[in-house]
Amino acid sequence: MDERSRRLLPPIGALQSFLAAARHESFSRAADEVGLTQSAISRQIAVLEDWLQTELFDRVGRSVTLNPAGRGYAEAIAPALAAIRVATARVIARPDENALSIATLPSFGMRWLAPRLGRLTRDMPELVINVAARVHEFDIDAEGFDAAIHFGAPTWHGVEHDPLFREQSIVVSAPGLLAERRIETPDDLLQVPLLAQAERRGAWRQWFAAAGVDEGAKTEGPVFEHFLMAAQAAVGGAGAALLPEFMIEPELESGALVRLFDQPLESEGSYYLVYPADRLTRPAFARFRAWILAEAATG
Template identity: 35%
Template structure:
């Protein structure tokens, strides 16, 4: 019996579900774009497979049997769900959308300032951001891709490392001046420490590696690193900054690193995509674009000669060849 169920007659099942929903073979035939005779044959195949009669056939009409009515209630919804799922996949492909999960801080300080380059290179694509912070599980979601911090271990997924997480103390230039530029590590004892709620261990990690004693007291606690960095820029105190994310803030002078004691946390930023479904062309382009930003080899497409940075011109000419 188990062997039989591996070869379910899906076309007859769908024909039956539609005929049961419309209660006539003629309407089902019109819906499926086939003849009424073909509908009748499909349902006969299903009846022979199941060994039960699903419809009572009259001279000019058909009527569901009790078994057919009960069976139809169970499968009509299943085919409806299949059609919706298929429609979502096709719609996503038509829209050329990449559904990306990413941390809010990473969006604000790292991705947003660079995203226009992707749109310039691939004007037909778009990126839809999901900033939910929760354990990554691609099953049951519409996510195509995720930006994650970790050690590269996610279930049912592949990943590529973009850059290591390096942290250091950051603050506004004005705040540093108030403490004589924090010329000695002991100057930190008089400062206000700014903590991100879910990253509080990083202050201790930095202090241990830098051999610095932190001041007593809770400091100020924020719901996210995004808020803590904003408070540091506004001159409220010292925050632990993820240096690779804050390049633009540091290069512009809006934030400074008074101690210049970078510490690697042991974690890295990865781009992660599922293995439980196919990877769309826009998603492949986006993955390779992210890798190119970090001067890393492409995952899916070879960059043409003179296209080492996925330039706008070559992308528009589709000068990308499938990698072996």
Template identity: 35%
Template sequence: MARVIPPLNALRAFESAVRNGSLTRAADELSVTQGAISRHVSQLEAWLDLPLLVRLRRGVETTPAGAAYAAAVRDAFDQIEAGTRRAMAKPNDNRLRIKLPPTFAIRWFVPRLARFHAKHRDIDVQITTSHQPVDFARDEADLCIHSGDAPPPGAVSRRLFGETLTPVASPGLLAANGGLGQPGDLERHVLLCSMHRPNDWPSWLSAAGITTVDGNSGLKFENSALAYQAAIDELGVVMAQRAFVEDDLRTGRLVAPLELRVGTPSAYYLAYPQSRAGSPMIRAFERWVSEEAALMLES
């Protein structure tokens, strides 16, 4: 059965006009005249028998039907663009593009990256960071580390390690504020945490049976790496993921004075598309990162 698809030039003109909010800017982007953009959009409206745009003096607005259709067209163009970039990539490309959560990248991955590079000098690692889940159909990523309570759907995945929460602080801060011998002593301290992890302090305090400390109070940072640095700089006590502060505890920059450790349902997973399962670079990275995670769990 033949596909029911409008003229592609009309779709390009419509998508550009909506994205730019202007027929003029769409014309500049596509290197045609404003009149051509207007004709293409009118052609598409006639083809669909739907009004899509409202022409205004200073631009255009979508009708409700136009907004819904524009979202579908934009998604399709995004996928075509991503597929085109993949098709144009050189077969012998030695880049390994990895997408990571920011704190995982800063506190766990980068300190270990030299060991991977020493074993695989022929692989050029390209790192991007984001809190957003990877969409392999659109993102320029060969693999990712995913944080959550389940592996990402539709991908090959391997669990690396779980999360264990424990409060940590600078020795200097504790010396200046009477120490931290029991959970109730947290009343004397400023609590630090990431805005992306609002449940860490309340979960730990609940497990400790502490009701006199507000787990939602204190200083909040864009990511946990900033909160850990704030703790090193003696701004307060941070609720840390143990895996990300091991080096600081070993060197004495931070201490964990309270014994209670609380696990969360979340874990860190390596994930990559099923289509890349046979890639030698993917296999090499999977072996290495799994070994690093196992070493951490044994220590």
């Protein structure tokens, strides 16, 4: 590495101290996070500012505030340091070649993936599948995952998309709600609370439009972050819910929820297995991919 290249790599300790101070806009709180004294944090940042020949904070008395240069620098280097941590953790851990880390949408993981992992274990006992919940898109490589479950369109940047299936959502409620309210036609639903999932707020309007109900009808109601939260609220009698059928099979089988109309709403988006293309070079991942695609094909 030549002198100019070395000049462009500030000390890692100074970068770590800077990012902590940038997050908190406080040298004392950064000191607590990093495990140094406040004066040590101040010295580290002074070293970095001297290295860059640029001030990164505006200082007024004892308070500090990121200036535009500092904000832009923090946003640029934070992902790089996160990637270094992940890469280091991988080397230290020396993971088993048969161990995979899969990120999944919480409700999908609980109601579709997890119940099927027993079959995977019986068929491929050598595989170890570690599952974590994620709701939004993220950098699969940076966070150390092999793949993720994505819902929507195949727009996740920089990864392969294997389609699994579309949702079929149905209208359900607790039997007790039917005993209290007369719900015989789609229009009757407008008199009860309509429970919705946060990412599918327009689903009720789509369902009512397909049912021939006035498009101007009010369809707003309580909103839940996850489908299973909405399902449990419906079980408790909080209202009617429009939910993916595969996610509420246990409630339908037990009678905790009942289907109100024989009119499903098919989702515009699909579930996808998404992964960096190089994962296919791992035999363990190739076997998992073939398994999950086969499971999705059988319903």
